[in-house]
Amino acid sequence: MGYRLVLFLCACGLSLSVHGVDYATELNLRYAPYADWEQHLTLEQIKAAEPEIWWRSPEAIRASRSDSGEALSGVHLAIDPGHIGGEWAATEGRDFVIGPEDFRVREGELVLEVARLVQAELVEMGAEVTLLRNSATPLNPKLPEAYLTAATERIERPNEVSWASLLDYAYALKQAMNRMYAVAGELEERARLVNEEIKPDALLSLHINAAPWPLDRDGAVKYSLVDSNHTHVLIFGCLSDAELSSPRQKEQLAVKIANGSATIERELGQALGLSLGKATALPASKYNGKNAVQLAGHTPYLWTRNLMLLRYVECPVVLLEPYIANSKESYPRIQEALERRHSGRPLAEGDILVEYAQGVVAGVLDVYGPGAGH
Template structure:
């Protein structure tokens, strides 16, 4: 269907595209689909102006970037694709007050928390669907992802394997509390059917965007070819893979998704123990804090509005705060400090919870908490990590320690149980 015919098909809808010259085009993030602006029609008059402005200013766009693309007139929000307001994207009506607000189908997690259908003291999570998303692909893809390092003859550290171990412990405990656990992946293989070599056209579009000053050369030098191949790889594991997992999450309809990761500082091509950083830091991310650069993309504007009107922010924040509390109590590491980094902003009472516009947080449906565990290359965690998973305790550095992966799983399970108001005493190690 041509762009003009697509325009005709939308005329008469509440969401109206502007009739502009064909040179005016949508700006999309790499591999992002065209936004379905009509889908936002379900949110007409489901939120008051006061609530809308509050969430934009405190969570989604605290630096005010969103308002550069938006006009709010009375109870109507008009969103544009550009800061000059020449390319209309959609209009949304806000409710004048709470009494006249249209009912919004509660998010699944909110509905579950209100009813707790089937939940008991013995099984406080019965009926709750938790999706576990162990970060990264791993296996033969780990080095490409930059999630692999090895110090001398020590066992190699592959983050995807660490994430999976923690997720398996969490799954066992969550299921013992009655939750239904679903997964975005169980193997060290890509979820996406795409491969780096199939993304050459998209890689070239990133390196030589339409309308930029960069001119694509007639032929590519070996150095430039390596840059193209690297861009193909990044699009594969950092973008296509996450989008494929998002499609699974949309089909699984979880009440909560946990993105499970270990953190790290930079390491050299041949790391040594002397390069290990002194101390881990901890963080849990919720969705928000869009930058002006990110909001130049139409799909990210759509994602912001969908997340905002879906009201996933409150359960995300509650779950993140609960998990962060368990992290601090178990590991006693300090929180991350992003004072000089605008891409992450602290939100809520916990010093461990930050808003960040990560792809997974943005495009996974429903509430999502992105958890970063200890640093893989920190002195306080490295020896425990290379010790692997085990039962009971082992002496590491002269001290007895349980498996760091079992502890991580308990943190997640206890955090979720506390969040829904169930007893956490049952979610302990044996």
């Protein structure tokens, strides 16, 4: 069931308050801190958004719970195990290995394991938890071939007609087509499922970060582990002027501003940033460019970025990026986690995937649990 949100509007300029939040300030500090947003977005566009709101705030969920109820009763969370894994891991660019005997590190498979652990814990405490996927199979109902025309617009045709150049062209087209299917097309379907079918109180998207591979003296990629290892979480924000020039992105921003998910995203991002920082005992990640921004008064583990999933999903959504998978510290821990699961040996004390799951569960309890809000 959705209801329409009442917007409180002032007559002067773009002054818009939803749930007591002034959105000119939100645009300046969170959604478009480096852009001249007044050139792109008008109050009329935000008013025209008329969002459907199906989720309940943590406060409303806690208030409707009886004292004798389970710690998380009344909460419906969706969990997105990021990426796909399996035969799609290489196409996604989420598949690597260092030593010839090592287990392949595939982000989509690692976070699915974490998602299952989190689901089991939260369900035990009375929450309803929907995993967007429970295997390494894409959810995108289209075929990769549906992206062929779009791929031809991206890949330059060869100038000369030779077998070698035509084969290279066909290979590049196939790569681009598969990638659009497994990345952008897949994200679009996941967001559609959340917005139109699952309609949870919030979505948590689980990832494990990785650093760019170092380069050797000749500029060639060196597949060796990096020193840096850190943790952060992301909520929607930080659109550039170019992104605000896109009618679709502007429309999605207007919906997110008008629907009041901003405040809950801050609350979830703050709690999960702190709980994952504590669970992983890693420092907060840092962005140096203008594609991400931190929020004043919040934990340094929380950043805002304009990622497709964060923009497409209408309800509160937080994307988690703990660890650097190709770091000297995390890679051996991931190998041990994979080896013990593969061989059936008991999990190690401090298993990295269990540690990740515990961090997520603690953050969810901090927001929706009985002790929250005090």
